[in-house]
Structures are given as C-alpha cells and as structure tokens.
Amino acid sequence: MAKEASNGNSHGTTKPPPTPSPLRNAKFFQANMRILVTGGAGFIGSHLVDRLMENEKNEVIVVDNYFTGSKDNLKKWFGHPRFELIRHDVTETLLVEVDQIYHLACPASPIFYKYNPVKTIKTNVIGTLNMLGLAKRVGARILLTSTSEVYGDPLVHPQDESYWGNVNPIGVRSCYDEGKRVAETLMFDYHRQHGIEIRIARIFNTYGPRMNIDDGRVVSNFIAQAVRGEPLTVQAPGTQTRSFCYVSDMVDGLIRLMEGENTGPINIGNPGEFTMLELAETVKELINPDVEIISVENTPDDPRQRKPDITKAKELLGWEPKIKLRDGLPLMEDDFRMRLGVPRNN
Numbered sequence: 001m002a003k004e005a006s007n008g009n010s011h012g013t014t015k016p017p018p019t020p021s022p023l024r025n026a027k028f029f030q031a032n033m034r035i036l037v038t039g040g041a042g043f044i045g046s047h048l049v050d051r052l053m054e055n056e057k058n059e060v061i062v063v064d065n066y067f068t069g070s071k072d073n074l075k076k077w078f079g080h081p082r083f084e085l086i087r088h089d090v091t092e093t094l095l096v097e098v099d100q101i102y103h104l105a106c107p108a109s110p111i112f113y114k115y116n117p118v119k120t121i122k123t124n125v126i127g128t129l130n131m132l133g134l135a136k137r138v139g140a141r142i143l144l145t146s147t148s149e150v151y152g153d154p155l156v157h158p159q160d161e162s163y164w165g166n167v168n169p170i171g172v173r174s175c176y177d178e179g180k181r182v183a184e185t186l187m188f189d190y191h192r193q194h195g196i197e198i199r200i201a202r203i204f205n206t207y208g209p210r211m212n213i214d215d216g217r218v219v220s221n222f223i224a225q226a227v228r229g230e231p232l233t234v235q236a237p238g239t240q241t242r243s244f245c246y247v248s249d250m251v252d253g254l255i256r257l258m259e260g261e262n263t264g265p266i267n268i269g270n271p272g273e274f275t276m277l278e279l280a281e282t283v284k285e286l287i288n289p290d291v292e293i294i295s296v297e298n299t300p301d302d303p304r305q306r307k308p309d310i311t312k313a314k315e316l317l318g319w320e321p322k323i324k325l326r327d328g329l330p331l332m333e334d335d336f337r338m339r340l341g342v343p344r345n346n
C-alpha cells in the first residue's frame with residue numbers, strides 16, 4: 001500500500017489507494033514505469049516527455065488533440081519503442097494501463113483559452129474527471145498542472161499556497177482560472193473519497209524554446225517582435241508584474257513533485273519579479289536594441305502582480321530554479337531565430 005504523506009492540505013480521512021494491476025506481481029512482469037502525459041505535444045509537455053524519455057525504465061504515452069500543441073515537438077521520439085502518441089481529446093474517456101499520469105492537457109495562453117471558453121472549461125472539468133477516473137481504475141498516481149491563476153488578481157504578495165485567491169467567477173478568464181480551481185477540487189475529492197494518489201503543481205509563468213511563435217504570451221510575443229524588428233507591445237499600464245521560470249527548471253520541479261511524497265498544492269515558479277516594462281527593456285537590450293517599446297490596450301481582469309512564495313517547494317521537494325531570466329531569454333532567442341529564419345547579425 002502506498003504511503004500518502006500529509007502536508008496540511010489533505011483534510012479528512014484518506015482511503016488507501018486502489019490496488020495496482022495484478023501484472024505488477026506477475027512472474028514476467030516488466031519493470032518499466034508506464035507514464036501518460038496529457039497535453040504532451042504542447043510547450044511544457046514536450047519538454048517533460050524529453051526528460052522522461054531519458055530514463056530507460058520509462059515508457060511514455062502522450063495524448064493530445066493538437067489544439068495548441070504540435071507533433072513537431074515530439075518528432076524525435078517517433079518510432080521509439082518506449083514512446084507512443086495518441087490523438088485524443090481528454091474530454092472523452094480514455095482506456096490505457098499506466099502507473100503515472102501527468103495531466104497537462106489544457107490551452108494555456110489567454111488568447112487560446114478565451115477562444116473557446118466552453119471547451120476550456122470542459123477540458124479542465126470533464127478532462128480532469130476523466131483522468132481521475134482512469135487513475136482510479138488503474139491505481140495510477142496523477143499530477144495536475146494547475147496555475148498561479150487560481151490566485152486571481154492576488155491581494156496577498158508574494159502568493160503562498162495557503163492563499164485562497166481573488167478570482168472573478170464570471171469574467172473572460174474564468175473558464176481557465178475557475179476551471180483549474182474545480183480541477184484542484186476534483187483532485188482532492190478523489191484523493192479523500194477514493195484514496196487516489198494526487199500531486200498538484202501551481203505553475204507560474206513559464207517560458208522557453210518551442211513556445212508557439214504566435215502564442216500571445218508575453219515572453220514569446222516580445223522575443224518574436226524583437227527578432228522580427230517590430231515594436232514590443234507592452235499592455236497598459238506596464239507596471240503589472242510576473243515571475244518567469246525557464247522550462248527546464250519547471251520540468252525538474254514537476255518530476256520531483258511526482259516522485260515525492262507530498263500532495264501539494266505546491267507553487268513551482270521563479271520568484272524573480274519583473275514589470276512588463278522591465279521585461280520589454282531586458283528583451284530590447286539582449287535581443288534588438290533598435291526596436292521601439294509601445295503601450296497598447298490591456299485585456300480585462302489582467303492580474304496586477306504575481307510572484308510565487310516557493311518556501312514549500314524548497315523545503316518539501318528540495319527544488320528551486322537555477323536559470324535567471326537574463327540567461328534563459330537568449331536560449332529562447334536561438335530557437336525563435338531558427339524557426340523564424342532570422343539569423344543573428346554578428
């Protein structure tokens with residue numbers, strides 16, 4: 001029986017997890033860890049798959065509907081005997097036999113999650129329900145990639161995991177932030193009611209190679225604009241802050257959370273905090289000093305400040321980010337220049 005450590009968030013009596021498949025004790029049992037990654041063709045998911053595939057004991061199954069992800073992100077694994085890719089929408093049930101589930105499937109960029117808000121909420125609620133049902137049937141441990149958006153426009157700064165948030169339930173971002181809040185609730189209800197082993201990561205703004213060029217998120221926008229020689233569009237007022245985590249640090253944090261004994265929720269992010277104006281100035285200085293910085297209209301309910309308190313991640317996972325923004329941006333620039341076909345001048 002797997003031990004489930006409490007971290008103070010796991011209220012009430014917890015049932016033991018369901019018995020894993022009898023194959024686990026079979027004579028010819030193959031010791032590989034079968035890992036499902038939903039949303040594995042996306043930005044963070046594909047980097048996670050790369051890291052999981054480095055371990056020869058892992059078999060990785062990706063399911064994705066390619067709404068914002070792309071097969072291109074995974075092409076180096078096509079044909080690999082430990083890798084499988086399935087076109088599937090998580091709002092439909094899925095029958096696979098796995099030991100762990102990293103549940104990432106959900107559009108993450110505001111322009112994409114607002115494009116079809118009803119589908120976004122279905123993905124968060126029905127998709128998470130389906131993955132929890134799968135975890136229950138096969139006795140798998142499941143990790144949800146939740147978000148700092150569960151804190152809404154936070155009135156507490158920096159945000160620690162005990163803060164319940166300040167979220168507009170009927171706004172244009174609600175399909176995503178309220179959707180993730182329900183997904184977290186479902187995770188804890190399955191944990192308490194059915195003994196499922198759960199892990200919840202609250203991810204703060206993550207950036208790195210493979211983000212969609214027209215993704216709409218701020219780091220990818222600014223880098224694409226700087227590489228193309230276009231003005232950097234700072235949405236007003238520009239004093240709003242974010243904290244940016246490089247994707248390799250994020251993947252490391254997610255794997256530590258999955259492998260550790262704490263349910264979470266645990267903030268995973270880089271506490272270095274920047275205004276959007278500071279970010280634009282840094283991108284301009286590092287990538288293209290000739291570009292202009294302009295102010296453009298913002299979207300409703302944009303959080304005014306965001307910075308993770310990562311005390312819990314440090315203490316419980318022994319994790320903290322290693323890559324500073326000034327070191328991460330040039331790594332992303334290389335990838336964007338290659339995909340945009342714009343070489344460096346020097």
Ligand SMILES: NC(=O)c1ccc[n+]([C@@H]2O[C@H](COP(=O)([O-])OP(=O)(O)OC[C@H]3O[C@@H](n4cnc5c(N)ncnc54)[C@H](O)[C@@H]3O)[C@@H](O)[C@H]2O)c1
Nearest residue numbers: 039041042043044065067068069089090106108203205206
């Ligand atoms: N990148 C960030 O800054 C950030 C911050 C907080 C939380 N997160 C969370 O991390 C996860 C991954 O984010 P990302 O930045 O890699 O985004 P992404 O858009 O690149 O990846 C999401 C993936 O999920 C797939 N997907 C979407 N809906 C699906 C559905 N119904 N069925 C199957 N697949 C579906 C997409 O096609 C895509 O491949 C998301 O759950 C997101 O909410 C990301």
Ligand SMILES: O=C(O)[C@H]1O[C@H](OP(=O)(O)OP(=O)(O)OC[C@H]2O[C@@H](n3ccc(=O)[nH]c3=O)[C@H](O)[C@@H]2O)[C@H](O)[C@@H](O)[C@@H]1O
Nearest residue numbers: 108109110147148149204205217218221233234235240276
């Ligand atoms: O980390 C998180 O929890 C969340 O962060 C982001 O949401 P957001 O912070 O709004 O991301 P961006 O769209 O990159 O916006 C960041 C800031 O940059 C500003 N911005 C964006 C784009 C742009 O061109 N210019 C610009 O100034 C926005 O107004 C906002 O204040 C992600 O897109 C969510 O998926 C994720 O869950």
